[in-house]
Amino acid sequence: MGVITDNWDLWVDATVGTLQIFFFGLIIALVLGFIVGAMRVSPIPIARWVGTAYVNLVRNTPLTLMFFVFAFAVPVVFEIRDLRLLGILAIGLYTATYVAETLRSGINTVPVGQAEAARAVGMSFTQVMGHIVLPQAARSVIPPMMSVIIAFLKNTTVAAGFSIMNLGSIRAYLSERGENAMVVLLWVALVFVVMVFALSGVQRYLEKKWRVAR
Amino acid sequence: MIPVIEVEHVNKHYGEFHALKDISLTVSKGEVVVVIGPSGSGKSTLCRTINRLETITDGEIRIDGNVLPKEGKGLAKLRADVGMVFQSFNLFAHKTILENVMIGPIQVKKIPKAEAAEDARRLLDRVGVGHQADKYPAQLSGGQQQRVAIARALAMKPKALLFDEPTSALDPEMINEVLDVMIELAKEGMTMVVVTHEMGFARKAADRVVFMADGEIVEESTPDEFFTNPQTSRAQDFLSKLITN
Ligand SMILES: Nc1ncnc2c1ncn2[C@@H]1O[C@H](COP(=O)(O)OP(=O)(O)O)[C@@H](O)[C@H]1O
Numbered sequence A: 001m002g003v004i005t006d007n008w009d010l011w012v013d014a015t016v017g018t019l020q021i022f023f024f025g026l027i028i029a030l031v032l033g034f035i036v037g038a039m040r041v042s043p044i045p046i047a048r049w050v051g052t053a054y055v056n057l058v059r060n061t062p063l064t065l066m067f068f069v070f071a072f073a074v075p076v077v078f079e080i081r082d083l084r085l086l087g088i089l090a091i092g093l094y095t096a097t098y099v100a101e102t103l104r105s106g107i108n109t110v111p112v113g114q115a116e117a118a119r120a121v122g123m124s125f126t127q128v129m130g131h132i133v134l135p136q137a138a139r140s141v142i143p144p145m146m147s148v149i150i151a152f153l154k155n156t157t158v159a160a161g162f163s164i165m166n167l168g169s170i171r172a173y174l175s176e177r178g179e180n181a182m183v184v185l186l187w188v189a190l191v192f193v194v195m196v197f198a199l200s201g202v203q204r205y206l207e208k209k210w211r212v213a214r
Numbered sequence B: 001m002i003p004v005i006e007v008e009h010v011n012k013h014y015g016e017f018h019a020l021k022d023i024s025l026t027v028s029k030g031e032v033v034v035v036i037g038p039s040g041s042g043k044s045t046l047c048r049t050i051n052r053l054e055t056i057t058d059g060e061i062r063i064d065g066n067v068l069p070k071e072g073k074g075l076a077k078l079r080a081d082v083g084m085v086f087q088s089f090n091l092f093a094h095k096t097i098l099e100n101v102m103i104g105p106i107q108v109k110k111i112p113k114a115e116a117a118e119d120a121r122r123l124l125d126r127v128g129v130g131h132q133a134d135k136y137p138a139q140l141s142g143g144q145q146q147r148v149a150i151a152r153a154l155a156m157k158p159k160a161l162l163f164d165e166p167t168s169a170l171d172p173e174m175i176n177e178v179l180d181v182m183i184e185l186a187k188e189g190m191t192m193v194v195v196t197h198e199m200g201f202a203r204k205a206a207d208r209v210v211f212m213a214d215g216e217i218v219e220e221s222t223p224d225e226f227f228t229n230p231q232t233s234r235a236q237d238f239l240s241k242l243i244t245n
């Protein structure tokens, strides 16, 4: 326990860092992911094309490379110097592609007849999506979407390589203070297990909610 | 004779495949046109192009004198003027029967919810499923679902209705309950295009029969004339198979 109590300041900083990257990155990933996912199934060819290009380009880039781009190229082009913000942008834009693809595969489980009937009634694309397709896709989307979110939570540790304080970087700091690296990593793992458990709880809640809604 | 649906020299391709070949068809107000023809002849494609679920290669389609725009708000609005009833019903699976009928008027026409509900209940009574209003589609028989689908289309107060083989997916004992509703509509003066092989319906309700084969309109005449004295060999061939089946 000494590892924790003696270094409370660092643990708090690191956990807050991870949660910040996770929370703000998730907002970017979900919002952008929904937009890109919708673009990929939209009736407008240009939107489909842009969505596909974005997913294929970013998803096939290793996450570390995304961080390199945001740590070194983006600050030159745009006036952003805040490393944490850059890290959040990098991982948010990266995760958005997975959100988009998960959403799209969920949309594909809804029979096309549902969207056609809605269009035939005169609904616009956003109405068709919002009232007919997404509510029916939600059920099948929740489990794979949670996997994406959990993978994303763990990916936040990559930010450690770019001197953004989080649970992935705490080992290096604590080693300097003479703590046993193995013990530190076990504690880090435990914190992640707790966070993933919390996410699983959210997943169970959402699945139940959508089951009742049907 | 006020034209409601005007299809002029329409061609439709799926890649290399020529699905509709220079189709021209005018349906006047109150007219009931039955479209008949072998499987793959383009009947569904024609229906789907009329309310622009499918794009066309060239030609022009007008609804009540308005040219169908390519995409966007204007299209959605014109589409609402033409109701469509599908072979597989396509009721919204996550909504109740009542909600299925209300959602169009509420979302597209911005009609107040209470008014839309009242309208929807009246329509459901009219097609004989009023007592099922709070159930979900999967709890209804095929015949009931298809009648709900008709009510859903009627809720938009369309200028015309398209039916794409509305009874083909039904068990035989349910076919008539759906056809009866359609015959009622025809009598009340609804403008209808009906893809069906139900000769009884064609004879009772249709003003005109259009026979399609290989993406073309091959023959066009009154039901009596078409069924008793078809002019083309393709129609004769098709009818002899239809009767023996
Ligand atoms: N989405 C599509 N892509 C390619 N070919 C299609 C598509 N839809 C229909 N077709 C082809 O167009 C032809 C006409 O189809 P359809 O209109 O469904 O015929 P029908 O309703 O008369 O049976 C068929 O040969 C069919 O294979």
Ligand SMILES: [Mg+2]
Pocket: B043, B044, B045, B165
């Ligand atoms: Mg068909």
